[in-house]
Amino acid sequence: MALTLDTFNAAAPAEALRLLDGLYEHSPWVVERALARRPFASLAALKWALVQSVAGATREEQLALIRAHPELAGKAMVANTLTTESTGEQSRAGLTHCSPEEFAALQQLNADYNARFGFPFILAVRGPRGSGLTRQQIIATFQRRLHNPVDFEREEALRNIHRIAEIRLADKFGAEPVLGHHVWDWHDSLAQHSDPGFKEQGQLTVTYLTDAHQACQKELTARMRECGFDEVSIDAVGNVVGVYHGATPDAKRLLTGSHFDTVRNGGRYDGRLGIFAPLACVQRLRQAGRRLPFGIEVVAFSEEEGQRYKATFLGSGALTGDFNPAWLEQTDADGIAMREAMRAAGLPGTLDAIDALRRDPARYLGFVEVHIEQGPVLNEMGLPLAVVTSINAGVRHVGEVIGMASHAGTTPMDRRRDAACAVAELALYMERRAAQDGDSVATIGLLNVPGGSINVVPGRCQFSLDLRAPNDDQRDALERDVLAELSAICERRGLGQRLERTMAASAAPSHPAWQTRWEQAVAALGLPVHRMPSGAGHDAMKLHEVMPQAMLFVRGENSGISHNPLESSTSDDIELCVRAFEHLLNQLAVDPL
């Protein structure tokens, strides 16, 4: 019979330790130090205590924990001296059935990895859904991680150890994240649709109104119907809209959703998690035959990434009346105007139809959005969820510093007017200045010496500035300081400069009452409430213009990498996010504002 949390909470320390025996390979101290934090309100709370136990250990203890693990397909596997847990895991991953070539490759990787890092390669070979990674996936991950810096890889090893423990815990407590698996499968299925040229390479790319995009609309429509939405439709900009009525069809609605288009070769959770999480909630409401005092309107936004046309937030912008009429005439790389693309996809392609999509804020309670973090914070903390305090304000510039190109051999150091060194100085200033704020970021993403030669002192250096902060004042101060520093550098070095401000977006602070609802939902799961700004823009920024909004972030695996096929989540985290959403709905039902 599976262990229960009540049993574990009530057990004497020695017994509690025995109950979780084998959770951390040959390292009972990890559980032992977490016992003082009992009782745990949830498995999530227990996992967090275990993360803290390891984070609080010494560097030597952490390394000992890592070194207590066997090599993948290593000597211990061959000699049959693995722990029961490791045996099962390595066997399920097919490592006991390697071809001779695969086995040789793994032995070489083990040797190289150990030589570089001084500890064995640790990988949770059961994948994000709990099912096994293939041998090919394991070898590819091994090869990729071999190039990581040592500090980073030590943390990555500990993260994998916690992930292994999470899966072992689910076994012990008979607590498979069934709901999470379910929603994970929805992502898996939707990711089958990809634009030509990408699909063939196994890459995910869904841009506005392509065949793959329309296939997604179709699948989302079917999924909403299957979940039991009362009304499902595709609107004039291609959004898929599902409505689950409240107690009465004219009850006010909670608006939620996110986008299903992707960047080129993107990830499968970006946007889509914010569609599927509320779908799962509605499915459970329907299964329970429940109606809430308010309706739930889920919008799967057709476009957010601005990939096919130079028009971002097209899907959510249409709901706020922010659709630029000139966009209809804009053409894509193949010369197809947006209006044509709309008509080819069966949409009216008229401004009237699009204008009609504008929502009356009086009919809505507010807007909430769930999104994968797209950053490393939660992954590094070992926390599955965070509450967003604000979508950051941002400003962008592109420009160049103009110096004097001269001979790299004959121009003495004190007589140079090197444009690249000036930008180098600026880059390092930006690092320091943004770090001062703690929550500002400053990036030079574009950097180039045009027509440069190895033996010519750079006469020009082109660069970009991307500056973001949680509120407009902080962003403005950052921008002021960076531009002043650039002027000072150029003045001191005798250089010219020109900058063009290409974008400025105001911050979208979360509505306090709605932010509190997310905080309560996270706390109810037994998790600490971590608050953080969103560095990336989201559909919630658009809705912010017309109604209160607040967002929930879900941890991304692989250091939170996004806009990349390595973007990943787990069934466990997805389940927590659905439960948090459900909590928010239930609270809103009893305390509707």
Place this chain on the structure above:
Amino acid sequence: MALTLDTFNAAAPAEALRLLDGLYEHSPWVVERALARRPFASLAALKWALVQSVAGATREEQLALIRAHPELAGKAMVANTLTTESTGEQSRAGLTHCSPEEFAALQQLNADYNARFGFPFILAVRGPRGSGLTRQQIIATFQRRLHNPVDFEREEALRNIHRIAEIRLADKFGAEPVLGHHVWDWHDSLAQHSDPGFKEQGQLTVTYLTDAHQACQKELTARMRECGFDEVSIDAVGNVVGVYHGATPDAKRLLTGSHFDTVRNGGRYDGRLGIFAPLACVQRLRQAGRRLPFGIEVVAFSEEEGQRYKATFLGSGALTGDFNPAWLEQTDADGIAMREAMRAAGLPGTLDAIDALRRDPARYLGFVEVHIEQGPVLNEMGLPLAVVTSINAGVRHVGEVIGMASHAGTTPMDRRRDAACAVAELALYMERRAAQDGDSVATIGLLNVPGGSINVVPGRCQFSLDLRAPNDDQRDALERDVLAELSAICERRGLGQRLERTMAASAAPSHPAWQTRWEQAVAALGLPVHRMPSGAGHDAMKLHEVMPQAMLFVRGENSGISHNPLESSTSDDIELCVRAFEHLLNQLAVDPL
């Protein structure tokens, strides 16, 4: 009657001041302070004293000197209140005959310039040969200089003031640099030949064995014959070789020369000055019917710049037996193999013929080369000549830093692995480290974030290193420190790197006895001896492998810019360089080693 230097040296101070009245516009103090340095051995010595007079003045006095000058085509010209000297100069430049459009353009430029710098635009409107700049050239220079930094432009104004004084001095002393004009005209004539596509745009480009290159060979052959060389021929790699016999045809020879090919859109003095200076000397020997105890062999090297084929120093390399047989099969951008190009130009195109060019060092006294500095040092010092101590050792690397591309909005500053910031740190370190040595230089000439986006933290940054120092040990220490710093930066920031060493050239220190000969020649002209390393490579580097060598540098105008159409020299400097060469020949005749 023209003033003589003896008269000036002997005059009482007040009289001496009167003799040079009007030399510096409304600023007699410049001459006054130089008087203490009398007697002057030469006009060049007087000019140097005047340069020092201004250099030693206060910033306020310098600005007052600049402000004492009239605007070009300004109010004073219109109102007829210019000094006699300025009237003549502005009139000869045709400024009194501007079209209404030109006049309006100049008024606007005067206003813009004065607003930016706080002093009037000063330009020596009599050109490098002493003849006038055109109105179009004046306006183009005005427009270009408007963008200079203030400090730089103040110095540029003072340089132009000295140049104006130099021309006024020549008038007063009846001392036109006739020989310099003569050699200047040879450069002018040779610059008529330019490769297709460049000639049409008025640009100078002469690459290996093109029609323009062959036209140069023809003109150089004729010029050598006209100067009275005993033997003139074109050798198997296209060098034009002229021999002026010594007392007997089998006397040992002094080898000298430089290259006549150019970079794309290059300058007309680079290389060619080192051919024409000895030609002028031989012409004067022949006119005087003189034979020296040694022969003079001038080689106009056909190729140094490596523009058409990836083979540099081909002309001088052939003399040292350093011709790579594989080069014959190398093809240019149009697919023409070097062997074909040679045959089309009437050369044998065989290795045997090329091998036969190798010189027997025992037959030569040594190699000397005159070259335009290609750097800003002499121009800034106000000195026409310098003696080269060494051709710098150099080493080049290309490579990249590898970090982790991540979202510019969501990746906190303390969690980034920004490849560009690491290279920025390296660039600033290189500036400091090279400056420590005083005479080392370090350059990042190539700099690029490949596939960068404005909103992505750079995951890769490609760059080059060009490190040079006057000797191999200093170069090696510089390289060691730079590479160690790169490793330290990458280690600290958790980044990877890869570097490829693409070039390493040993230093070519001047032979002490030959360097002394150049020093004596410079001193004999009444000039201070300034010694400096050559940051650029020269044909002398190749000859260094087989015989003693030493070089003389001639100041370049426009901050010494080279590999650029703005590369320039003056008849006055060219004349000094020919006189220095002549002095070296005469000294060698009486003290042949």
